[in-house]
Amino acid sequence: MTPALPDGYRLIRVPHSRSVEFREVDHLAFGYEPDPETVAQVPDYLEWDRTSAVEAPDGSLAAVHASYAFTLPVPGAQPVECAGLTWVGTRPDQRRQGLLSAMIADHFAHCEERGEPVSALYAAESAIYGRFGYGSAADDLRVTIPRGVALRDVPGSSDLTLRFAKLDAAAHGGLVEQVHAAAGVGRPGWIGRSTDALRASALADPPAWRQGGEPLRIATVHGPDGEPRAYALLRRKEEWADNVAKTKVLVRESAAVDAAAAHRLWSFLLDMDLTASVQSGPLPVDDRIREILVDPRLATAKITDNVWVRLVDLPAALTARRYSGPLDVVLEVTDARLPANAGRWRLATGPVGADAAYDVRVTRTEDDADVALDVRELGAAYLGGRSLAAAGHAGLVEERRAGSLHATSTAFAWPLAPVCSWMF
Structure with missing residues (x-):
């Protein structure tokens, strides 16, 4: 159901031949203009068979959006096909005409056509x-830690070697993607970069992005056999005060395949000469660094929302993940944007698996509802990082049968906190 556009406006697919115009709308919407050097150094990572816009009556682009073909890791199962919505913007002089609503509806329609049950x-x-049914499904953690803080011992860390070099995209790109993929095994939300252009953009380092810091460096941790087990993309930003070095270590992205590798990496980052502090990139809220700090109070933590999730095909999405407890519950779901998702759905788990998790069957039913909620709350809980019981405590989920919300919340929860380690 696509909302009506003003007279003369229409939804179109945008070919690569209109890429300059497409980007100009985004620049106007977000209030920035990349310099020519940055444009030359950052690859074109849009997928031009997935770019769309609203065209104004004069033929210009009034609003734009695009998506990526991702697979989204979900609790305990194979990743689910997912449309990563991006580059959403409306020209400032074209706002308040319903263009965004029309574009989101267009995006959902394309998701359905492509068989992507989640966005x-x-x-x-x-x-x-939220008004389009997306729920905030994960948070990420950014920490600032003073140099020299003590870490708890982790067995095996001292057996690993560390290398430090200027980042070379050709030499280091494969290592980064190998470790990134291995580090995210079992963690919901840990989306991989799905194209060569996205992988290349993750290593781009135009001077405009450095904010006065050095060119991007890479620290890598290796096992006794030389196999890479951790990395950090970082730069140092030189600062001095009263003849004392206050240089900051700014980490863009880091990942480690196990606790020993994470310990070795952080031991290096927290003891670099002429530095005063380390600022991390996005980490899961249960990252290992929070556990291995001897004095966690020395770390300044900031938590912010990470990925938002929208269930486009509710039964397909809910069936695609696994659950932490047995469940037999009827959910009454409201969905103002995608009516096919609305109504009553029975979620019934089967036998417990070898991993102590459960598969679920999702079927329509006319039985009385046990729990009532909007699709937004289901999206928020989908990756296992939000509590449906907490949403109920806040008045956003209604329990209609005693005990049903506790069971549902327990089943949807997952031991590892969800996160996406990079912004798309």
Whole structure:
């Protein structure tokens, strides 16, 4: 159901031949203009068979959006096909005409056509996307830690070697993607970069992005056999005060395949000469660094929303993940944007698996509802990092049968906190 556009406006697919115009709308919407050097150094990572826009009556682009073909890791199962919504923007002089609503409906229609039961995004403005049924499904942690803080011992860390070099995209790109993929095994939300262009953009380092810091460096941790087990993409930003070095270590992205590798990496980052602190990139809220700090109070932590998730095909999405407890519950779901998702759905788990998790069958039913909620709350809980019981405590989920919300919340939860380690 696509909302009506103003007279003369229409939804179109945008070919690569209109890429300059497409990007100009985004620049106007977000208030920035990349310099020519940055444009030359950052690859074109849009997928031009997945770019769309609203065309104004004069033929210009009034609003734009695009998506990526991702697979989204979900609790305990194979990743689910996912449309990563991105580059959503409306020209400032074209706002308040319903263009965004029409584009989101168009995006959902394309998801259905492609068989993508889930959509995910990063919200530039967090107040916007809830009304379209997206739920905030994960948080990420950014920590600032003073140099020299003590870490608890982790067996095997001292057996690993560390290398430090200027980042070379050709030499280091494969290592980064290998470790990134291995580090995310079992963690919901850990989306991989799905194209060569996205992988290349992760290593791009135009001077405009450095904010006065050095060119991007890479620290890598290796096992006794030389196999890479951790990395950090970082730069140092030189600062001095009263003849004392206050240089910051700014980590863009880091990943480690196990606890020993993480310990070895952080031991290096926290003891670099002429530095005063380390600022991390996005980490899961249960990252190992929180556990291995001897004095966690020395770390300044900031938590913010990470990926937002929208269930486009509710039964397919819910069936695609696994659950932490047995469940037989009827959910009454409201969905103002995708009516096919609305109604009553029975979720019934089968026998417990060898991994102590459960598969589920999702079927329509006319039975009385046990729990009532909007699709937004289901999206928020989908990756296992949000509590449906907490949403109920906040008045956003209604329990209609005693005990049913506790059981549902327990089943949807997952031991590892969800996160996406990079912004798309």
